[in-house]
Amino acid sequence: MRSSFNWRLIFKTIGMAFVLPGRQLKVDFQSDADTQTGQQESNPVRAFMLAFGHPVVDELLARKVRAAQIASIARLTPFIVLANVVNVIVITLAFQHFMPFSFIAVWIAAIGAFLAYTLFKWLKANRSPIHLASRRSLNKAVLHATIFSGLWAVVPIAAFGYGDPDGIWIASCVTTGMLCGGGFTLATVPQAAFRWVAILFLASLVSFAIGRSAELWPLVFLLSSYTLVVVGSVASAGWLFASHFLAEAELEQRGELIALLLNEFEEKSSDWLWKSDSHGNLHSISDRFLHASGRDRAELETMRMVDLAYSLDENDARSAVTRLENAMKRQQAFREIVIGVDVNGEERWWSLAARPVYDDHGSFTGYRGVASDITEARRASALVSHLAEHDSLTGIGNRSWFLKQAEAQLEEQNQNGQNTLTLFLIDLDNFKVVNDTSGHPAGDELLRQVASRFTALGEGRTMLARFGGDEFAALGRFVSDQAALAFAEELVAVTRKPFRIGRRDFAIGATVGFTRLCDSKDTVDDLMRKADIALYKAKEGGRGRSLAFEQDMEREVRERRELESDLREAFEYGKLNVDFQPIVDARSGKVVSSEVLLRWLHPERGEVPPDVFIPIAEHAGLILPLGSWVLRKACAAAAQCPELESVAVNLSPVQFMDPNLVEQILTVLQETGFPPERLVLEITESVFLRDFGTASIKLQKLRDLGIRIALDDFGTGYSSLSYLRHYKFDKIKIDKSFVDEIGERSDGLAIISAVIALAHNLGLEVTAEGVERQFQVDALRTLGCDTMQGYYFGKPDPNPMRVAQIRREDWQDRSPSTAPKNPGALRSAS
Structure with missing residues (x-):
């Protein structure tokens, strides 16, 4: 007994039981504490x-x-x-x-x-x-x-x-x-x-x-x-x-109270109680159950819960019926079985939970459970699932959904021994131009129209998804490489047609890389990788086309990755060198400037040309630290050589897009003590394709510091003249391809003459690149070229002071045989 007992009362009760067992004691147990807590029935003294x-x-x-x-x-x-x-x-x-x-x-x-x-x-x-x-x-x-x-x-x-x-x-x-x-x-x-x-x-x-x-x-x-x-x-x-x-x-009183609460709960909530007999027939049907089922009481009393589950002909509903039948057949308790019910022609979904009921003799008497209508929750869940698997902008599938579908399709192909599965990766061309010139709403509308065209094109043949940005993917079954290529060409062709957005028409184009399932061991990741390699090669070849994956591409990518790894190691351990190539005055023959060249001597491959490893550095994200290192190295060395009027350093388009470019250059000049008036930065017109919006602002900030700007490889692009009109330069450099035509084609001299005249009229200095012969020197002098550079004037040297000491007699009347066999490999890069 509990220690809280009233022992005096207990002993009195026991004593009366011995002496006067028929006499009754009247004791008031309705204490304040008991009244407040409502626990008077459980008072131990009362018992x-x-x-x-x-x-x-x-x-x-x-x-x-x-x-x-x-x-x-x-x-x-x-x-x-x-x-x-x-x-x-x-x-x-x-x-x-x-x-x-x-x-x-x-x-x-x-x-x-x-x-x-x-x-x-x-x-x-x-x-x-x-x-x-x-x-x-x-x-x-x-x-x-x-x-x-x-x-x-x-x-x-x-x-x-x-x-x-x-x-x-x-x-x-x-x-x-x-x-x-x-x-x-x-x-x-x-x-x-x-x-x-x-x-x-x-x-x-x-x-x-x-x-x-x-x-x-x-x-x-x-x-x-x-x-x-x-x-x-x-x-x-x-x-x-x-x-x-x-x-x-x-407990009995509480059970009665619970029953009252359940009745009230059933009347006011979306849930209801249900009961069945040992044969599964429903009985004791509440009004809430009648309303939810859309049937009358007489009809429901002749039905089983399984019969209601059979009323909806739908795949998910059918699978739930099997679970419900098995549980009730085995007289097992169950919960969260979701069945579909046809209610007056409307599709409704119920969640069922129930337990078996037995009588005092242990015999099964039926089920007692609760049901709830989860139709709205199921619809909301379906909407969430749809949003999770579909692109919110275009309404087509997203990357996650696409990869799941690809896994399922690949597994089916492997089971059936087929190899028709084909994966396409699609990148839109010039999409950034639309965003930059017309804003993101126009870009979003363009993406919707592209998705609509792709969907119409692939309907019944492929599944389409948007991976993000301007990247799309398609998955289909094509019986041959020719059929897959034809579909890829259709994807390219459909994007060439103008897109009407507002009052403007936009022509963008697309590049497609694709691969077919050739190896049964391939996974979805393998297909994605191969299609991505094909897409990369297609872009590398000029965009606006489609390309199928080939095994040689994978070998090239592997070599490229190895070269990337070696480049990182070379940069980290200081195995890259900076050389200076002389730039001479065309009239006096004096070395007045030099162009910085980045050299990489690979221990196994030998000298790797800049036009090979610079794109790799850009793709690997190494170009920014590499370019900063070259600039600092060049400025520090040139600062010790006052004989050179200037030093020219190339800027990669990726460097030029860096928003901190001006600040970084200013920091290098301050650290090295190199005057900004002696620095020439060379850029190509591809800069303006990538950084259309802020190019003029950056150029003006650099020129305000006293730095001179040269337009490199002039004449090889599509819009060089428009760039001369829209942007301010100090110098243009005639590309080597035009210099090579001197003496070979008559129109070569005409083009060079026109470029020099145009530049001088605009107040620009002209430098000719790739000069390798004496007759080229004579012709350029006659046409009025200001400065020249090339292997003819001397080999690049890591010491700018030795470059500055080159005299005219060192290169005049030089034999053409001394020119390098591949002078293009000596082009500057940073």
Whole structure:
């Protein structure tokens, strides 16, 4: 029992159970704490008082408890009768030697009559069980125990008064057994148990007194201790019995409350309860269930939940029906089985959960569960899934969706032994121009139109996705390389047609790389890699075309990656060199400037040309640190050579696009102490294709610092004249290809003459590149070229001071045979 018990009240109750078992105590348990917490039913003292028959709960509950107490004893009646018969036989055999037979006969008759009456009552109670018992019935139980214990109290008194040692010993054993056994048997009715124990205990004390032997006093203490143990055990057992009954009553009340709450919940929520019998037929159908199903009660009562699940003909619904049928067939509990139901022609989705129900005999009686309409949640989930797998701008698939589809298609191809799967990667050409000139809304509209054209073109043949930006991908099955190539050409052709956006037409074009499944061991990643290699090669070859993957391409890419790795290592460990090529004044022959050349001597490949490793550096993201290093190296070396009027350094288009370009150049000039007036930066017209918006601003900032700007490779592009008009330059450099035509084509001199005249009219200095012959020098002088550079004037040298010391006599009348076989390999780069 809990330590919070009112022990004074408990002892008073136990004492009254011995003296006045029929008297009732009235105790108020409605304390403030109990009222506030609502836990008065679970008060342990209340349960203890209830076990002793005191009115501490409502009368109906008290009557139920009394009936349960009496029924608990009645269930043991056959065993009680049997034990008493055995004890009567033992006492009769032991007492017949010293007790008159008449006395024994009367006692046996009394015991027999009492046991017969007890059996009669037990049989009657079995035919019509008692569920409610009055206080009077409890008092009868106490009276029954009193009379019965009184009959057995005669045994120890008669034994000690008239018996021999054997009789006393047997009577003592039987009395002790009856005291303990009877007390525990009557424990559910503590008043009766206490009356039984008290009478037998007092009878034993009287017996000891009759015996008048000093040797009996230890038995008095033993008997007292046994009695106290029995009393405590009976009190505890009675309290536990009543506590259990109160707990059951409380659970029943809570069950009724839960039922009320469930009814209210079912009326007001989107969920509802459902029940079925052992055959699966629905019953006890609520109004909420009727409304959700769109059917009347009579129709539903003839249906099973499985029948409702069969009403919707849809793949997901069919798979759920199988799960539901299997669970119900095996009488298993289930949850979150989503079935589809046709409700008045509308597709609805229900989530079901249920558990099997069994009766008191363990027989299956059906299912009881809850259902909820999750149609809206399912639609929202489908929308989220669609958004997760589709491009929000164009509505076609995204990269994640595309790769999943590709995996599924590839697995199917491998299982069927086919190799028709073809993957296309598509990049739009000149898309950035649309964004830069017309804004991102125009670019978005262009992407939507492109996606629409691609979708119409590939309908029924391919799956289309947008990977992001201006990158698209398509996946289809083509029986031959020619068929795949034809589709790729269609993709290119459809983008050549102008796109109407607002009031303007845009022509962009596209580049396509594709690969077909040739190796059964290929994965989706392999196909993506091969298509990407083909796309890269197609771009490298001039864009606006399609190209199929070939094995040689992979070898080139592998070599390129190896070269990229070697380039990184060479840059990190200082294995790159900077040389200076002389630029001479055409009139005086004096070295007035030099162009910086970046050289890489590979330990295995030999000298790697800049036009090979500079694109690799740009692609690998190495060009910015590499270009900064070249500029710093050149400025530091040229600062020690005041004889050179200037030094020219090439800027990669990627460098020029760097937003921090001006600040970085200024930092290098400050660190090296090189005057900005002596620095010439050479750029090509490809800069303006990549950085159309900010090119003029950057050029002006550089010229404001005093740095001169030269337009390199003039005449080889498409819009050089427009660049001369829109941007301010200090110098233009005639490309080597025009110088090579001197003496070979008559129009070569005409073009050079026109370029020189145009430049001089614009106030620009002209430098001719790639001069390798004496007659080229003479012709350029005659045409008025300002400066010249080339292998004819001297080999590049890492020391600018040695370049500055080259004199005219060192190169004049030089034999043409001294020119390099591949002078183009010596072109400047940074």
